[in-house]
Amino acid sequence: QQPVQSPQAVILREGEDAVINCSSSKALYSVHWYRQKHGEAPVFLMILLKGGEQKGHDKISASFNEKKQQSSLYLTASQLSYSGTYFCGTENSSNTGKLIFGQGTTLQVKP
Amino acid sequence: DAGVTQSPTHLIKTRGQQVTLRCSPISGHKSVSWYQQVLGQGPQFIFQYYEKEERGRGNFPDRFSARQFPNYSSELNVNALLLGDSALYLCASSLVVEGELFFGEGSRLTVL
Numbered sequence: 001q002q003p004v005q006s007p008q009a010v011i012l013r014e015g016e017d018a019v020i021n022c023s024s025s026k027a028l029y030s031v032h033w034y035r036q037k038h039g040e041a042p043v044f045l046m047i048l049l050k051g052g053e054q055k056g057h058d059k060i061s062a063s064f065n066e067k068k069q070q071s072s073l074y075l076t077a078s079q080l081s082y083s084g085t086y087f088c089g090t091e092n093s094s095n096t097g098k099l100i101f102g103q104g105t106t107l108q109v110k111p
Numbered sequence: 112d113a114g115v116t117q118s119p120t121h122l123i124k125t126r127g128q129q130v131t132l133r134c135s136p137i138s139g140h141k142s143v144s145w146y147q148q149v150l151g152q153g154p155q156f157i158f159q160y161y162e163k164e165e166r167g168r169g170n171f172p173d174r175f176s177a178r179q180f181p182n183y184s185s186e187l188n189v190n191a192l193l194l195g196d197s198a199l200y201l202c203a204s205s206l207v208v209e210g211e212l213f214f215g216e217g218s219r220l221t222v223l
Contacts, residue, residue, distance in 0.1 A: 030209065032212070034214075040216070041214035041216050041217060042212075043214070044213065047210075047211055087153045087154070089154075094209065095209055096159075096167050096209070097161065097166055097167055097209050098167040099154075100156065101153030101154050103152060103153050104151075
């Protein structure tokens, strides 16, 4: 039931792009994306809802393929501050508030 | 504006003891969720409360319980602690049941 994230880890140079994928074996109502830096709380990045509604940050984009039960997070022109662990959280039905998080993708951006 | 605040930040208990963790949501947020995060893994859902009612429960034993107070603050209680309960316990608040979550810094519990 836990969504599967790929890759598990990625190392980039500043300015490079990255894609993080999140795949579920169950039908999805929504997908959340969060970033957690070491020793800190997870921080909200984006929500994607069934039907196409999105809410998130300007410099980060994402897609949600309801049919394939997948979501991808696109990080373009990466900055050092993008380093951290990215988690997708999936919600299988509406109005439950129950997020099932993936195992995380660790992103390291080097100068 | 103050964010989500949790207390205590760190605590050490021994097996069999009981612990109470506290959470104050962002002002105006009526939903509080609790997650357990073991090192190297994603947060695992424990409970969600909205308007003082339990809206969801994860796959945790009955030793875990929670409640939400009229001011929307919340407590998570864990009885009969096991070594495996050692983790970071995160509280998150949101405006609505399925809105974006604002996490607190967490309470790190060590069970010896």
